[in-house]
Amino acid sequence: MVPLAAPTASLQRALEPDPGPEELSVLWPLLVQLGWFLLGLSAVVLIGRLLVQPVLTRAVRRRNRNNPTLQAAVVLYFRLFVVVVGALVGVAVAGYGAFLDDSALVISAVALAVGIAAREVIGSLVSGIALVLDPEFNVGDHIRWSNGEGVVQSIAFRFTRVETNDGELVTIPNTILTAHEIVRPYGRGNLRIVQELGVDYADDLDEALARLTDVARETDGILADPPPSAYVDELGDDAVSIRVRYWVADPTRRDVFAVRSAYAKAAKDRLEAGGITVSPAAEHELTGRIALDDASLRD
Known part of the structure; x- marks a missing residue:
């Protein structure tokens, strides 16, 4: 008796029956649920991208025109948020809302664990939002x-x-x-600047104060109102300490340095022209005896 040859793969595929209505009916509910999930996800993503994102982008750009880094970060986080919300809406529309209800405890536990592990990152994000809104x-x-x-x-x-x-x-x-506290010293209205210098005790203090005040009135960048003023601050060991107070309007740090430098140079020239010593050298009187240890010097 001659043995029969094994059927080839093409012959096996030909012998297999085509999927009928019964097989398709089993897959149909899954296809319907997948379609509803994609529909819910797509609807949320489209609404977020086409309607909400442009409004949010304009608001952030108007609030932070010189900060493209923040604008890109806002768009990125918003897109991630939209995808997550769209996925949840898709799951609910597909008929798996009960699954989310049953898994609420698990989801809460996972969220708590993630929150504890990333508390520093989350704290930085919350702080960043506070700075953005300031x-x-x-x-x-x-x-x-x-x-x-x-x-x-x-x-x-x-x-x-x-x-x-x-x-x-x-x-x-x-x-x-x-x-912590943040100080914004420049660009927030008039800024008061106080400069200190010392003059010799032998000089005329009234003349020194008048000259320092006149220099402040003549220096570019210093406001006439409030008027500049100079006063004796302290009687030091080697000099009389004088403080000069004046105001600069809406300055930047560079403006402040320029004004301080211009005033200091002009004040030094004006005082020296009047014979007033600026920051006199320290003098100390020493008393005592000098002992010689070299025997040859004592002989």
Whole structure:
């Protein structure tokens, strides 16, 4: 008896029955649920991208024109948020809302674990949102905080970059800026500047005060109202300490340095022209005896 050859793969596929209505009826509910999920996800994503995102982008750009880093971060986080919300809506529309209700405890536990593990990151994000919403904190501001000072270059949700007076770029976590006081010395109205110098005790103090006040009135950048003033501050060991007080309107740090330098130079020239000694050298009278240890010098 001759054995029969095994059927080939093509012959097996030909012998297999085509999927009929019964097989399709089993898959149909799954296809319907998948369609509803994609429909819910797509609807939320489209609404977020086409309607909400342009409004949000314009608002952020209007509030932070000089901060493209923040604008890009807002768009990125918003898109992630829209995708997550769209996925939840899709699951609910597909008929799996009961699954979310049953898993609420598990989801809460996972969220708690993630929150504990990422508490520093979340704290920085919350602090970043607070800085973004603060109308008095902007890119280009000169700020002074507990560990230094400089000009704000960019504001992100987690950190802020500041260029220091030495030209270094410092990345500061937002939690530090929101937990401590921030001083904005420049660009917030009139700034009062106080400069100190010393004159000799033998000089005429009234003449020195009058000359210092006149120089302040004549220096470019110094306001006439409020008027500048000079007064004796302290009687030191070697000189009389004088303070000069004047105001500069809406200055930047560079403006302040320029005005201080111009005033100091003009004040020095004016005082020396009147025979007034600026910052006299310290003099100390020494008394006592000198002992010689070399025997040859005693002979």
